[in-house]
Amino acid sequence: MLYRQTGADRRWKRRRALMAGLAVICGAMLAVQVWLGQGLDSLPIGFVSRSPAIWPFLCHYRLNQTFPFVEERVPDYLQRIAPRMQAARSSTIPTIFVAVPSYRDDDCPETINNLFRRAHRPDLVTVGLVDQIAGKVDRPCIDGVDERWKARIRLVERDARVSDGPNTARYLASKLWDGERYYFSVDAHTRFIQNWDAILLNMMGRLPANAIVTHYPVAEETSLGDNGGAIPWLCKGHFGGGAPPGLIMQECGECHERNRLPAETSCVGTFLGAGFFFGSSRILSAAPPDRYLGRLFQGEELLLAARLWTSGFEFYAPTTNVGAHRYGGRAHNVFWENDPSDLAAQKERTMARVYYLLGQTQQRPEKDDEIDYLGMGTVYPLDDYLEFAGLDFANGVQTSRCDSRFDRQTRQWVPASVR
Numbered sequence: 001m002l003y004r005q006t007g008a009d010r011r012w013k014r015r016r017a018l019m020a021g022l023a024v025i026c027g028a029m030l031a032v033q034v035w036l037g038q039g040l041d042s043l044p045i046g047f048v049s050r051s052p053a054i055w056p057f058l059c060h061y062r063l064n065q066t067f068p069f070v071e072e073r074v075p076d077y078l079q080r081i082a083p084r085m086q087a088a089r090s091s092t093i094p095t096i097f098v099a100v101p102s103y104r105d106d107d108c109p110e111t112i113n114n115l116f117r118r119a120h121r122p123d124l125v126t127v128g129l130v131d132q133i134a135g136k137v138d139r140p141c142i143d144g145v146d147e148r149w150k151a152r153i154r155l156v157e158r159d160a161r162v163s164d165g166p167n168t169a170r171y172l173a174s175k176l177w178d179g180e181r182y183y184f185s186v187d188a189h190t191r192f193i194q195n196w197d198a199i200l201l202n203m204m205g206r207l208p209a210n211a212i213v214t215h216y217p218v219a220e221e222t223s224l225g226d227n228g229g230a231i232p233w234l235c236k237g238h239f240g241g242g243a244p245p246g247l248i249m250q251e252c253g254e255c256h257e258r259n260r261l262p263a264e265t266s267c268v269g270t271f272l273g274a275g276f277f278f279g280s281s282r283i284l285s286a287a288p289p290d291r292y293l294g295r296l297f298q299g300e301e302l303l304l305a306a307r308l309w310t311s312g313f314e315f316y317a318p319t320t321n322v323g324a325h326r327y328g329g330r331a332h333n334v335f336w337e338n339d340p341s342d343l344a345a346q347k348e349r350t351m352a353r354v355y356y357l358l359g360q361t362q363q364r365p366e367k368d369d370e371i372d373y374l375g376m377g378t379v380y381p382l383d384d385y386l387e388f389a390g391l392d393f394a395n396g397v398q399t400s401r402c403d404s405r406f407d408r409q410t411r412q413w414v415p416a417s418v419r
Contacts, residue, residue, distance in 0.1 A: 069175045074288050074373035081285060084179035088281050094124060094201050097180035097281065101130045101169030102141055102188035104160050107326060109144025111190050116149040120198040127153045128176030130169045132160040141188070154178075164294035164346065170274065171289040183283050187275040189326035190217065193224040196322050200278050203319055206265045208408075212308065214269065214277035215317045216252050217325040224321050231255040233317040234271040236390075236400035244351055246360055246393060247299045253402030255317040258416040260405055268406035269315035270389040272305035276323055279313065286311040290374045292367065295347040299354050306358060309385045311377025314408075358382070360393050388413075 069077070088095075098115060102108040108131065116122045127149075131141045142155055154176040163169070170185065177183065184200070193199065203213055215232045218224070233255035237248035255267035287307040293300065305315065352365035357375050359382050365371070376382045386392075388411075390399030404413040 070172070070291075072175075074370050077288055078285060081177075084177075085281065085285050087179050088181045091181050094121075094182065094197075095180040096125050096182045096184055096197055097177045098125060098127045098184045098186060099170060099173035099176075100127055100186060100188050101132075101166055101173050103132045103163055103166075103169065104134060104138050105141070105188040106139070108141035108188040111186075111188050112141070112145050112149065112153070114191050115186075115196075116146070116152065118192045118194050118196055120195040122149070122152065125152060125197060126178075126180060128173045129153055129155045130158060130172045130176075131155060132158045132163045132169060134160045165296050165300075166274065167293040167296045167300045168291065171291045174284060174289045177281065177284060180281060182278065183281045184278045185274060185276070186323065187325060190275070191221045191224070191324045191326075193320070193322050199320065199322055200318070203266070203316075204278070207316055208314060209280070210313045211316050212272065212277050212279035212283070212313050213266075213318050214272045214315050216250075216273045217276050217323040218321050219325060219327050221324045224324055227321050229254075229256065231267075231317055231319070231321060233259070233267045233402070234269040234273060234315065235259075235267070235402040235404075237271065237398045239396040239398065243298045244354075246355065246396070247302060248391070248398055249298065250301060253400070256416075258405070259402070261407060264405075264408075266316045266319050268408070269317055270305075270401050272301050272308065272315055274301045274304065275325060283308065283313070286313065286377060288374060292353060292369050292371075292374070293350050295343060296350045296354065299351070303354055303357060305389075306382060306385050307374075307376055309377075309388070310380045310382055312379035358393070359386075 069080075072080070100108070100112065105111075108129075112127055112129070115127070116125065119125050129141060133140055138160070140157065142150065142153065145153065156172055156176065158169075158172070173185075182201075182204070200213060204211060207213070215234050218227065218230075218232060223230070231254060232252035234250055235253045237250045239246070239248055241249045243249045250271045250273070259267045287304065290303075293303075309315070349365070349367045352361075352363075353367065353371065355361045356363065356365050356368075357371070376385075390401055392398070401413055403416050405416050406412075407414055
């Protein structure tokens with residue numbers, strides 16, 4: 001994995017004199033930071049616009065070195081982000097970090113252009129892009145991004161041949177967060193409603209502080225907005241199908257007035273959609289991203305939902321359709337097109353970890369790296385989440401909550417027909 005200098009293109013050679021000067025300036029700034037004891041963790045990543053409280057300058061680097069923090073231990077990670085997290089909590093500026101993992105996705109450039117073009121305050125939005133591409137075969141995502149937005153992007157470019165799933169890409173994207181107040185995870189094939197940022201911030205202002213706005217987005221841009229009240233809501237699932245043994249395929253119902261209590265502005269959901277969730281950046285410290293889940297696809301979302309819910313977060317459907325997701329139809333859609341020689345073994349190791357963390361087995365997995373740091377939260381026990389989500393692993397049953405609404409006072413589901 002390499003840094004990629006995102007502001008330069010084929011005219012790089014004509015600019016290298018200017019870049020040399022910038023490198024000297026940035027190097028001097030870095031030396032001052034190290035002298036002041038701030039450490040190498042403040043090194044600008046790609047073409048970085050740091051939040052004012054963290055890094056007040058714009059630096060431009062072209063570095064051929066291993067991406068830092070990839071093998072960072074969880075305690076070191078939490079210690080490193082602690083001052084940034086404190087700055088985010090105390091800030092009144094609604095900065096938004098958007099994590100965008102991309103796997104050989106030709107829709108990635110327009111996703112980012114659309115994201116910035118339709119933002120109410122693009123100057124408060126920063127993208128952390130993990131672009132997994134196949135050498136000279138694929139066009140780098142950044143090459144198709146409008147020049148106006150490149151200063152708002154932090155980029156890691158990765159060889160797609162070593163990709164081992166969306167969880168790893170999301171883990172890498174999380175490393176590009178640098179003190180923004182809100183964290184937004186989207187896929188690289190998404191379109192957005194006009195003023196999406198203002199709409200999401202308004203939702204958050206009307207929800208509890210521990211809210212995460214999440215669902216599976218609609219498939220068509222024409223469905224953005226109210227869409228006649230048809231808002232997808234993660235409230236059910238089923239065992240079998242494409243899910244690994246013992247896990248579920250999550251599904252959406254529709255969030256209607258009857259599914260929420262009078263005091264609620266939206267429907268409380270049971271699960272999380274990794275391709276669309278928005279909340280406080282405390283997400284990162286409450287449930288640090290787990291890098292030991294290679295080759296995981298189905299099961300990624302359920303595990304993250306359980307970790308966040310037991311850490312005190314709640315899931316809510318959006319009050320309007322903010323994003324539209326392109327489901328399927330892409331030339332390169334899956335990471336398992338790569339060499340499958342170790343696929344089965346790696347997947348088996350990952351699933352052993354998932355089953356243990358979700359309480360389906362008491363047998364600690366052989367590969368248990370940092371597992372005690374990357375498990376459930378301490379606010380609620382895992383059994384409470386399983387009951388809340390209607391999950392009965394022993395009998396392979398999930399009880400749908402789509403005909404109910406959640407009473408936050410009693411913390412019980414009640415029939416939607418009861419008013």
